[in-house]
Amino acid sequence: MTKIALFGATGTIGTRVLHEALRRGHEVTAVVRDPARFPDSAGGATAVVRGDVLDPASVAEAAAGHEVVVSAFGPGSGDPAALVTAARSLIGGVRSLGTDAPAPRVVVVGGAGSLRTPGGPMVWDEAGFPAPVLALMHAHGDALDFLRTVPVEEVRWTCLSPAAQIAPGERTGTYRLGLDGLVVDEEGRSRISTEDFAVALVDEIERDAHAGRRFTVAH
Numbered sequence: 001m002t003k004i005a006l007f008g009a010t011g012t013i014g015t016r017v018l019h020e021a022l023r024r025g026h027e028v029t030a031v032v033r034d035p036a037r038f039p040d041s042a043g044g045a046t047a048v049v050r051g052d053v054l055d056p057a058s059v060a061e062a063a064a065g066h067e068v069v070v071s072a073f074g075p076g077s078g079d080p081a082a083l084v085t086a087a088r089s090l091i092g093g094v095r096s097l098g099t100d101a102p103a104p105r106v107v108v109v110g111g112a113g114s115l116r117t118p119g120g121p122m123v124w125d126e127a128g129f130p131a132p133v134l135a136l137m138h139a140h141g142d143a144l145d146f147l148r149t150v151p152v153e154e155v156r157w158t159c160l161s162p163a164a165q166i167a168p169g170e171r172t173g174t175y176r177l178g179l180d181g182l183v184v185d186e187e188g189r190s191r192i193s194t195e196d197f198a199v200a201l202v203d204e205i206e207r208d209a210h211a212g213r214r215f216t217v218a219h
């Protein structure tokens with residue numbers, strides 16, 4: 001059993017991570033901006049506390065007493081640069097807990113834009129993305145660039161990028177792994193259900209297999 005603090009527990013991905021972690025017997029503290037709005041249907045969390053992933057002091061308060069901090073934060077229609085602020089805040093908040101106890105690990109949900117396609121270019125260099133999506137992709141890339149400056153001896157961080165397409169669907173419990181390259185199927189598509197993405201993320205919580213690096217999963 002691992003004690004997990006989860007930012008973004010009300011979101012599309014965070015809800016699935018919450019359910020997947022709970023079904024495997026982990027203790028999950030849902031860290032939400034407004035506990036009063038946390039829907040019962042998405043609940044079952046071991047505890048629900050108020051927190052802001054953009055504020056390092058709030059991250060430290062929420063992270064204390066947990067072994068892993070997960071961020072499924074998304075900026076919605078707000079400024080994509082908040083993804084970089086969140087990454088800095090997560091690391092800064094965890095670092096500020098000091099060295100008396102082992103620092104919680106940090107697992108961040110990233111983006112697919114910075115993955116390399118089998119043909120060579122980055123996903124974000126492929127044609128056709130609207131400007132807001134491109135901005136989100138590059139903000140995820142900037143957040144990853146920041147995480148890569150953090151020595152794992154200080155904070156054991158991991159970034160998990162979804163497949164190019166991720167949508168709620170079936171929990172098969174299976175997926176294929178990649179590192180910095182987009183994982184595609186025989187037809188060249190890169191897809192994962194949100195449920196299986198959550199399986200992979202909780203597998204990473206349990207296995208600690210990708211400390212200090214980004215990885216990706218797809219069907």
Ligand SMILES: NC(=O)c1ccc[n+]([C@@H]2O[C@H](COP(=O)([O-])OP(=O)(O)OC[C@H]3O[C@@H](n4cnc5c(N)ncnc54)[C@H](OP(=O)(O)O)[C@@H]3O)[C@@H](O)[C@H]2O)c1
Pocket residue numbers: 007008009010011012013014031032033034051052053054072073074075076109110111112113136162163164165166
């Ligand atoms: N293929 C891809 O690359 C891909 C596809 C999908 C998603 N993603 C990424 O995955 C992440 C999650 O996506 P999603 O679709 O699950 O997002 P979502 O449904 O919009 O959920 C975002 C979550 O962030 C929370 N949040 C917003 N501001 C916060 C703050 N200041 N402090 C704490 N929590 C805050 C929201 O809580 P409230 O309830 O308070 O609003 C919500 O729980 C995003 O970063 C997204 O860009 C990538």
